[in-house]
Amino acid sequence: MGQHTPQKIQVFLSTPMPKGNLDWHILRQTINFVFHYSELKTIFDIVKIEESGGSDPRSIYLKGVARSDIVLALFSKKIQGGQLEEIQEAKKSGKIIFGIYLNYDPFVDNQDDNHNVLYDVATINGVSSQYELLEMVHSQLLGYITRSIDDIKRITPRLIEEKLAQAIENDDDDLLDDTAGLIERVGLNNDDVFLMTAIYSLYAGFKIENVIDERLEKLAAINENAWLILLSATFHYKDEESFGRAINLCPSGYEPSKICIIFDILNNPSKLPDVLDDKKFQDFLLSLEHTRVFSVDIFENDLYEISREF
Incomplete structure (x- = not known):
């Protein structure tokens, strides 16, 4: 389990990865669990880079985006620098992007948002609890498989x-x-x-x-x-x-x-x-x-x- 297989749809998990912040680390682990222990595992493989947030995104994260079919982007009020590069790379490559805004503590910061980077490629779904987030991930991805990729990409x-x-x-x-x-x-x-x-x-x-x-x-x-x-x-x-x-x-x-x-x-x-x-x-x-x-x-x-x- 955890080994990527070519017949599955590859999903790159994009989140902030601040050093020393266990909340985001635990959330990433929870998302990983959902992929591996639900019906998602028969359709999707998760690409989840776990190097520290200080690593060069061009040498690590962007490669993960490049080999994926979908980017699942979770962010708080502002999309952080390395994560912003991932989304821009996904846009340039024509990837499917699901954007989910976490508007519940402890993930909300006090900075101005920059969510308009997703305006022409994806809708942004806001969630107010971790339970709602997991339901959203589950329903969005299963909904994805019922529609064509071209159809999803065009409805923005x-x-x-x-x-x-x-x-x-x-x-x-x-x-x-x-x-x-x-x-x-x-x-x-x-x-x-x-x-x-x-x-x-x-x-x-x-x-x-x-x-x-x-x-x-x-x-x-x-x-x-x-x-x-x-x-x-x-x-x-x-x-x-x-x-x-x-x-x-x-x-x-x-x-x-x-x-x-x-x-x-x-x-x-x-x-x-x-x-x-x-x-x-x-x-x-x-x-x-x-x-x-x-x-x-x-x-x-x-x-x-x-x-x-x-």
Whole structure:
């Protein structure tokens, strides 16, 4: 056991390997156990380099990536240097990458994330416990074997973004349904995919409670794209309660007073003449109307009725 066989799918395990940190070492051993003592062992072989974190990644880790079919990347808030090189090498070689973000102690650090390195090749699934992690590894890899490699490689946030924008631009319900199918395949753990789902739900005419939920509002407090989607939804549904929360979360660079005027006009078109001669307001509205989130002009439908009067 542990000897790699050519007929099995080779999975390279990529994790931080900080010196003296037993937590990551124990986790790697646990993953190894899952591969060797579950049904995964009949399909997959794990490539698990155990040299110290200070070893030259070009001479050790990258060789492991090169001889593998899949990279299973586990990381905390920031993807560390040697691990980042592994992922970049996997991208360059066209490998399948499963990215899993461990957002539970003791694996979370205080640095800014750089997960966008995976944006065009993989979805990032967040897990909040070791049990959830092991379930994710198990389900992702077994799910992998039920789909073609090409199919998995092509369903990324970037592809979903392209399909969503195309469907909305062409007002194509069939393409919008196809986009929903892609989203369903990858799940909603990735924040970008979740936000694209909110846009999809908005354009598909879902009820307000299926668009504006607790997760969207929490993300809106820290993510400008989420806030823009939330604001767009409040315009679309003309919902005062959600609009009030959106205004309270308004990022710097936007003008709450002008946004409030827009909301008032949407709810009461008779107020439009009050701003017909206000050039600064008109410029702000036109700028907002053409604001894009994931290649979609998310305000265009609701603000067009106002802007065409200018």
